[in-house]
Amino acid sequence: MIERRKTATALAGTVPIGSGHPLVIQSMTKVMTTDVDRCIRQIRRLTRAGCDLVRIAVPTQPDTKAFAGIVNRTGLSLVADIHFSPERAIEAIEAGAAKIRLNPGNIKEPGDIERIIDCAKMHRIAIRIGVNEASIRDLKADVDQDRRVGLMVQEMSGYVGLFEKRGFTNLVLSVKSADTLRTIEANRAIAKAFGYPIHIGLTHAGLPDDATVPSAVALGTLLAGGIGDTIRVSVAGDPVREVQIAQQILQSLGLYESGSPTLIVCPTCGRCQIDVVKLARQVRRVLKGIHKPIRVAVMGCVVNGPGEAADADVAVCAAKGKGFLYRHGKKIAVVPEEQLLQALQGELRAS
């Protein structure tokens, strides 16, 4: 069991973020914010998929106006994504943002940051200070990669000091890089330096097929070490994929209970007695209609299968031309190969 690092709690509207609360899954809308109907449809798809907090880009004044309409129509706690403009930050806060993501690295004047802090404090919203490797002030192309983590942490310290000086502590921190190792190192450093909740993510990770493994390595390593209170997987394409990948990462670490079945399938080898992949695909289709947190195993032989599937609620282990059905590790039936799927379905209905 993972012991999460103790943090303060940040409150983004109705969504608490911190070690005393479940991990918060985030994503972003990827349609024009001014296309309010489309944006709301995407937000609804995200929340149905299990996204706890949705962030919306507000690069222009029409976007912050649209944001206000989206907040009113959805009634959800939403996050506004701010870059470069203190005006957009203040408009978004006044429009009802529950939290803003601020990249102080691209808001140059400390006075502008102070105005945003004071407005956020008045409206009792949360702020994520998001330092990105690409926007570090002192970062030149020739800065040695080993120094970049130190610069990110140094930059974060300066901003945290500025916020604390103005009495603002409803904070979430993030340090992001597109590099897996630097993401891990930088987050470990801020986890050591500050007691605020941490938003973890690997930025610009790529298309879903390319992004899944690096995101799982970076975020999984941090989470396994107790670091991370809210997670966003950044992939190009449908944001629902971001939520699904985040759920899989969290589920693999026992940090998320989906309420859906888990399918265990043996990798197959030279002992395999049936077409395991075909049967597993058929079982996966059947499981889509089941909404219970059961574990189902499809194993290719009776040599290792029963032992490996002992923790499953229902398992099938294949032999030549037949399969053995198991329930909670106990053999309950022998079934001809062509009837295995049907028999398994019967067991699933009964479980």
Ligand code: SF4
């Ligand atoms: S369960 Fe049997 S067939 Fe499947 S990988 Fe293990 S030994 Fe091979």
